[in-house]
Amino acid sequence: MATQTASRNSTGTLVSKVSEALRRSILDGTFQPGDKLPSEAQLTQDHGVSRTVVREAVAALRSDGLVEPRQGAGVFVLDPIGFAFKRTHPSVDQERIYTSLEILEARTPLEIEAAGLAALRRSPAQEEEIFERHAAGIAGRHDGKAWSEADIGLHTAIARATNNPLFATFLEMQGKAIIPQTGQIVETDEGGEVAYRSLLIKEHERIIIAISSGDEQGARDAMRDHLKGSLERYRNLLRDERLRHMARLHAVKP
Structure with a gap:
């Protein structure tokens, strides 16, 4: 009996090691x-x-939602950012999510336009500031405060690069609230914080490369994907919480 228990424990440990390596x-x-x-x-x-x-x-x-087996074809990788996002949001504050959604909805059309204009109008100094803010985000991805400041700074730098002051003014008026996760960030990598930030860094890279290349449409598309993705993730989080609440109600016996 002891041998069987040890064998099960050993197998479980190996499964964890392999799944974590693949993850x-x-x-x-x-x-x-x-x-x-x-x-x-x-x-x-x-x-x-x-x-x-x-x-x-x-x-x-x-x-975990990271892979999808397809019969006769193999196992394929899915978009990991939703998985990392959920790991950073183990609990749900509905009021905060509603506020985040409202801000994201207001930001999205404005920042899509800002990215396109920045691709057309940025000065060399403004382009350098965008790259500096991005580098700060990469360097600060292990630190919640440094990351949030760099993230806000990057979006604001892109807005300034439109050379229309109203774009930056709108973001500055929102303060730290323009980044929905700011109020929820922890200082460690618990729940996959660094993994989630690293995935956002890749989305940022696509935006700034398009801006630097003068690719107006590419910059718009990259910013749209970045912000629409955030909107979808928060809506899914809210939907999942509603479904859990409904399940709890059904589980209550009259």
Whole structure:
């Protein structure tokens, strides 16, 4: 009996190690959305474990929403940012989410236009400021306060690069509230904070590269995807909380 228990514990530990290794590879971009994971045989060889361990590890990733098995084709990577987002928001403050949604809805059309104008109008000094703010975000991704300041700074720098002061004025009037997660950030990597910020950094990179290249439409598209993605994530968070609340109500016996 003791031997069986030890065997189960050992298998569980191996499953955790393999699933965490694969999870890190997805979150750090080694495996991109749409990529096919290595075959079961290859993963077995790479990690020195049994096929059973690999299957359970992949099942854990599927449960997290990070991969999707497709019959006859293999296991494919899904967009990891929603997973990382949920890990950073284990509890829901509905009032805060409503406020975040309202601000994001107001920001989205304004910042899409700002990104396009910045691609056309930015000065060399303004472009340098955008890159500096982005670099500060990369350097500060392990620190909640530094990250939020760099994130706000980047969006404001893009607004200033339109050379229409009203864009920056709108963002400055909102203060720290323009970044929905500011009030929820913790100072450590608990819940995948750094993984989530690293994924946002990639979205930021797409925006600033388009601006730097003078690609007006590309800058608009990148900013739209960035902000629309945030809107969708917060709406999903609110929807999931509503569904949980409904389930709790149904579970209450009359």
